[in-house]
Amino acid sequence: MSEIKFSERLNERINVLISRFPEDKKKSALLTILHEVQDENNHVLTVPLMDKIAEILSIKPIEVYEVATFYSMYNHKPIGKYMLEFCHTSPCCQKGVENLMDYTCKKLGVEQGQVTADGMFAVKGVECLGACGYAPMLQLGDYFHEFLTPEKIDKLIEDCKAGKVEMISKV
Amino acid sequence: MGKKILLEHIDIPGIQGYEAYRKVGGYSSVEKALKMAPNDIVEEVKKSGLRGRGGAGFPTGLKWSFIDKKSGRPRHLVCNADESEPGTFKDRFLMEKTPHLLIEGMITSSFALEAHLSYIYIRGEYMWVYRILERAINEAYANGWLGKNIKGSGYDLDLHVTCGAGAYICGEETALIESLEGKRGNPRIKPPFPAVSGLWGNPTVVNNVESIAVIPWILNNGGEEYAKIGIGKSTGTKLISASGNIRKPGVYEIELSITVDEFVNSDEYCGGMESERPLKACVPGGSSVPILPANLLFKTAKGEDRLMTYESMADGGFATGSMIGSGGFIVYDDRACVVRNTWNFARFYHHESCGQCSPCREGTGWMEKILWRLENGYGSMEDIDVLWDIQRKIEGNTICPLGDAAAWPVAAAIRHFRDEFEFHVKFPEKIKNREHFVAEPWEKVKHLLMKEEVLV
Numbered sequence: 103m104s105e106i107k108f109s110e111r112l113n114e115r116i117n118v119l120i121s122r123f124p125e126d127k128k129k130s131a132l133l134t135i136l137h138e139v140q141d142e143n144n145h146v147l148t149v150p151l152m153d154k155i156a157e158i159l160s161i162k163p164i165e166v167y168e169v170a171t172f173y174s175m176y177n178h179k180p181i182g183k184y185m186l187e188f189c190h191t192s193p194c195c196q197k198g199v200e201n202l203m204d205y206t207c208k209k210l211g212v213e214q215g216q217v218t219a220d221g222m223f224a225v226k227g228v229e230c231l232g233a234c235g236y237a238p239m240l241q242l243g244d245y246f247h248e249f250l251t252p253e254k255i256d257k258l259i260e261d262c263k264a265g266k267v268e269m270i271s272k273v
Numbered sequence: 274m275g276k277k278i279l280l281e282h283i284d285i286p287g288i289q290g291y292e293a294y295r296k297v298g299g300y301s302s303v304e305k306a307l308k309m310a311p312n313d314i315v316e317e318v319k320k321s322g323l324r325g326r327g328g329a330g331f332p333t334g335l336k337w338s339f340i341d342k343k344s345g346r347p348r349h350l351v352c353n354a355d356e357s358e359p360g361t362f363k364d365r366f367l368m369e370k371t372p373h374l375l376i377e378g379m380i381t382s383s384f385a386l387e388a389h390l391s392y393i394y395i396r397g398e399y400m401w402v403y404r405i406l407e408r409a410i411n412e413a414y415a416n417g418w419l420g421k422n423i424k425g426s427g428y429d430l431d432l433h434v435t436c437g438a439g440a441y442i443c444g445e446e447t448a449l450i451e452s453l454e455g456k457r458g459n460p461r462i463k464p465p466f467p468a469v470s471g472l473w474g475n476p477t478v479v480n481n482v483e484s485i486a487v488i489p490w491i492l493n494n495g496g497e498e499y500a501k502i503g504i505g506k507s508t509g510t511k512l513i514s515a516s517g518n519i520r521k522p523g524v525y526e527i528e529l530s531i532t533v534d535e536f537v538n539s540d541e542y543c544g545g546m547e548s549e550r551p552l553k554a555c556v557p558g559g560s561s562v563p564i565l566p567a568n569l570l571f572k573t574a575k576g577e578d579r580l581m582t583y584e585s586m587a588d589g590g591f592a593t594g595s596m597i598g599s600g601g602f603i604v605y606d607d608r609a610c611v612v613r614n615t616w617n618f619a620r621f622y623h624h625e626s627c628g629q630c631s632p633c634r635e636g637t638g639w640m641e642k643i644l645w646r647l648e649n650g651y652g653s654m655e656d657i658d659v660l661w662d663i664q665r666k667i668e669g670n671t672i673c674p675l676g677d678a679a680a681w682p683v684a685a686a687i688r689h690f691r692d693e694f695e696f697h698v699k700f701p702e703k704i705k706n707r708e709h710f711v712a713e714p715w716e717k718v719k720h721l722l723m724k725e726e727v728l729v
């Protein structure tokens with residue numbers, strides 16, 4: 103039995119997600135559950151967390167690990183509290199995202215893929231996020247920030263520091 | 274104004290919610306369907322000539338008629354909302370604006386397929402859209418459009434939304450099914466096709482968001498009415514995601530008959546180029562389709578007007594044509610460097626290869642490396658030939674079409690822009706800065722290459 107205890111809200115949510123699949127196909131809820139667990143645990147999926155999920159779904163731990171390492175949205179190392187994920191695929195590049203990423207990195211004093219010393223921010227390049235017509239853009243938590251300019255980046259970073267930025271969407 | 278089927282109601286205040294949607298006739302196709310024989314609905318869809326909007330353009334009615342209804346196994350309809358093809362953002366737009374349209378389509382289509390458990394699989398990055406759909410599905414349950422004995426018809430349907438977690442490959446239908454089963458997104462070898470053995474081994478139809486969202490209209494107005502829109506085998510309307518250096522990027526619904534010129538240059542759609550810099554090239558159907566140089570975009574090689582239809586866009590084959598694909602229409606002005614852009618797409622495919630087949634896993638990586646070398650001034654002439662060779666060896670030799678999707682853009686770039694690749698080899702100092710063609714567009718520097726050739 104795992105030591106980990108999920109919050110009541112999380113347990114309820116997991117039950118809802120499992121109920122969307124036939125009794126013997128609980129494993130199908132795995133990807134969604136991983137998202138929810140990650141959201142409640144500082145954006146990182148540790149081994150004990152994954153083991154707990156395996157226990158809940160009555161599957162082998164390896165079945166959770168292999169999925170958690172295949173998909174790019176699951177993290178296994180600490181990321182910044184605010185991870186700025188810029189889309190760096192062609193249509194966004196055509197709208198100047200590379201310069202904007204340079205600007206952001208310089209402002210925060212980090213290289214791409216690094217976390218600031220205070221653990222607050224990270225800058226990362228990711229592949230097309232389905233906002234090509236609203237480029238350049240970035241994803242922060244569940245939300246997209248589009249038609250970016252250096253001014254908008256400045257404002258976003260300030261708002262993050264002030265704790266004013268919404269990260270997780272609710273049903 | 275072109276006819277609007279999918280986007281007809283998007284500007285109505287509150288249309289995201291059930292009440293407003295119902296007021297404009299929402300869910301009437303379900304009422305109609307429940308009084309029909311399921312196979313008659315399939316026939317109606319066949320008559321419409323609707324072709325799948327996910328990229329391949331396979332006729333939807335025909336696909337539905339393949340679903341195995343004899344084995345007696347449970348059937349499923351799965352909506353592909355994974356939308357990750359670079360350049361494509363139409364499904365997101367539709368789901369965000371009118372989630373009930375997709376849900377209505379799912380109910381009517383599930384009834385036609387005699388499915389009792391259906392899913393919408395949405396990419397994990399669209400988490401806020403996932404919540405919108407979740408809310409809308411709850412509303413549909415609360416109003417008796419889902420669940421047991423829908424509107425007293427005796428038909429039961431459960432519909433749920435579930436999400437991915439960042440993997441382009443999960444847009445491929447068998448990878449999507451694997452992912453929906455809670456596994457890694459590794460495509461399956463076909464056959465068996467999902468229509469015979471799909472989700473949990475049950476007969477399954479996978480359709481794109483847009484394909485399903487148009488079903489209510491087809492049922493309400495009749496397949497023949499739908500087939501009257503468009504030209505030939507390109508019937509109806511299609512959503513186009515327009516991006517790049519145009520004045521008005523965004524999602525547009527077009528009739529499958531207008532000219533590319535009208536789409537790019539008229540105020541109803543893209544509104545022309547964003548600045549005085551000229552159009553250099555266009556990727557008309559998402560990153561996987563061949564890039565077209567400006568001279569082949571508005572006219573076919575035969576000199577005819579090119580149309581926004583499946584056939585016209587493909588006119589000339591891969592030699593001088595392209596594909597309408599997912600409708601991800603990316604416009605590049607002369608600031609773009611084709612070599613850099615091809616490298617960018619190659620990096621994408623390398624990143625997204627699931628790694629099951631060696632031609633794709635290794636080939637995409639080699640292509641990315643060689644293109645990086647060329648783009649950064651370390652390439653040689655042989656590199657261009659090696660690149661050509663690699664893409665040729667990937668195409669057709671893999672489990673799923675991601676391999677082809679990675680190969681085609683490279684092939685088309687070399688085919689149409691070989692001199693630009695050669696320029697990168699011969700003038701490395703001219704392309705050091707990543708914005709090399711911003712300051713000096715290709716048209717201004719290409720004479721250097723010509724001069725060189727005269728000298729040799």
Ligand SMILES: Cc1cc2nc3c(=O)[nH]c(=O)nc-3n(C[C@H](O)[C@H](O)[C@H](O)COP(=O)(O)O)c2cc1C
Nearest residue numbers: 325326327353355356357444445446480481484674
């Ligand atoms: C690598 C790859 C990615 C794909 N991505 C998507 C996608 O994001 N959305 C989609 O609808 N179809 C995608 N497809 C096509 C699907 O496999 C499938 O053909 C489609 O969902 C069928 O729906 P339709 O008949 O309504 O077009 C992709 C195919 C491949 C090979």
Ligand code: SF4
Nearest residue numbers: 627629630633671673
């Ligand atoms: S072609 Fe590429 S993505 Fe498709 S199954 Fe093979 S390795 Fe995976």
Ligand code: FES
Nearest residue numbers: 189194231233234
């Ligand atoms: S290319 Fe950036 S969102 Fe599509």
